[in-house]
Amino acid sequence: MAVTRAQQPVVTTPAPLPVRSRLAHPLLLLTGIVLVALNMRACLAAVSPMVGEIQRTFGLSATASGLITTVPVLFQGVGAPLTPRLTRRFGAERVVLGAVLVLGAGVLLRVLPSVTALYAGCVVIGVAIAVLNVSMPGLVKREFPDRAATMTGVYSTTMLVGATLAAGTSVPLEHALGGGWRASLGAWSLLALIAAVAWLPQVLRSRQEQHLGAAAAAGAPTRPIEGIWKSPLAWQISLFMGISSLLVYTLVAWMPTILADHGMERGQAGLVFAFSNLVQVAGAFLVPLMAGRMTSQRALAVTMAALNGLGIALLLVAPVSAAWVSATILGVAQGGSLGLGLAFIVLRTRTAAGAAQLGGMSQAIGYLVAAAGPVGAGALHQLTGGWEATLVLMLVLVLVVGAAGWGAGRNRTL
Numbered sequence: 001m002a003v004t005r006a007q008q009p010v011v012t013t014p015a016p017l018p019v020r021s022r023l024a025h026p027l028l029l030l031t032g033i034v035l036v037a038l039n040m041r042a043c044l045a046a047v048s049p050m051v052g053e054i055q056r057t058f059g060l061s062a063t064a065s066g067l068i069t070t071v072p073v074l075f076q077g078v079g080a081p082l083t084p085r086l087t088r089r090f091g092a093e094r095v096v097l098g099a100v101l102v103l104g105a106g107v108l109l110r111v112l113p114s115v116t117a118l119y120a121g122c123v124v125i126g127v128a129i130a131v132l133n134v135s136m137p138g139l140v141k142r143e144f145p146d147r148a149a150t151m152t153g154v155y156s157t158t159m160l161v162g163a164t165l166a167a168g169t170s171v172p173l174e175h176a177l178g179g180g181w182r183a184s185l186g187a188w189s190l191l192a193l194i195a196a197v198a199w200l201p202q203v204l205r206s207r208q209e210q211h212l213g214a215a216a217a218a219g220a221p222t223r224p225i226e227g228i229w230k231s232p233l234a235w236q237i238s239l240f241m242g243i244s245s246l247l248v249y250t251l252v253a254w255m256p257t258i259l260a261d262h263g264m265e266r267g268q269a270g271l272v273f274a275f276s277n278l279v280q281v282a283g284a285f286l287v288p289l290m291a292g293r294m295t296s297q298r299a300l301a302v303t304m305a306a307l308n309g310l311g312i313a314l315l316l317v318a319p320v321s322a323a324w325v326s327a328t329i330l331g332v333a334q335g336g337s338l339g340l341g342l343a344f345i346v347l348r349t350r351t352a353a354g355a356a357q358l359g360g361m362s363q364a365i366g367y368l369v370a371a372a373g374p375v376g377a378g379a380l381h382q383l384t385g386g387w388e389a390t391l392v393l394m395l396v397l398v399l400v401v402g403a404a405g406w407g408a409g410r411n412r413t414l
Helices: 018-023 026-045 048-058 062-090 092-110 115-143 148-177 180-186 188-212 214-218 232-261 266-292 298-317 323-347 352-384 388-408
Strands: none
Touching (some): 026 062, 026 092, 026 148, 048 062, 048 148, 062 092, 092 115, 092 180, 115 148, 115 323, 115 352, 148 266, 148 323, 180 188, 232 266, 232 298, 232 352, 266 298, 266 323, 352 388
């Protein structure tokens, strides 16, 4: 389907559903979105400090241990294309509720005393997060048509806050609960249960709307975008998200090691990395707000790519002396790229159904590409004996991100 020029800075959308506006309580809806978003990265970040203990418990090799964090990312890419069909058949509210409950079940499955259960839980978690990743932009597009970019900033920020809290509290939880890594990781299923309870009113509301025939009365278009996999714009958005995510996951896996290998004390390297993650929160919140106020986001996308390149270049030429500066720049760039990629989904589509469909495509490509980053970087390091080749390759990929962002930021809609 050909793209058309948008007429407003924020893409116009169909009028809000009249019955929905009477039934929806904005504060209750916002609470549900925030609690769901808190779950979307927390259970992934919580496992990182525990990988060593899990490895010792099961006697895993380094490669097998790496799969604990890689498998969920890979299956986010596998599960993403299935979500638009689920939302069209069952409704976004029910799909989100089911995904949160499945996520909680995956967290519990992961801590059972079996290697098979460990990896099965990782698969379940990855698929559940994929469903949430694709469902949320469509929900935001539908519920907040005039503030879609702003709300995208809110829930992308909340995802990063959840990840930061989980990474920082996993070890203290282990000590407080006294049950080892299993108790610490299993405790995050409680957050999923709380989110499910908070989301239940939205499911009940959607059932009431179906009973009243609200969708038919509103006449909201729900047809999918035709030929989306052949659209250059859709591919540009997908590549922007995919390669940006690859850069993020590569540095999540290896940044502390890069710093330590250049002589920084490991504890300090961990602090630098944690600070970079904290700065991501600011980027994830502010960049979508800026995007929603712009007719074209081309300059913003190129700026995020340039900041990524600058941060990586500092890691290459002055990894220790410029570590804190690099961490700050990379934090803004990585958080901002995440928020901007999600904002593209709502700004480049006209309907909630279109946003879900574009989200399915872009996140399928994105997470499949991203999953290759940590593994590829580790293999290249092993081959060359250093990190220079890896960082130079990442700088080349930054150029691709900039080109894709230049196309994705055009004032067009699918």
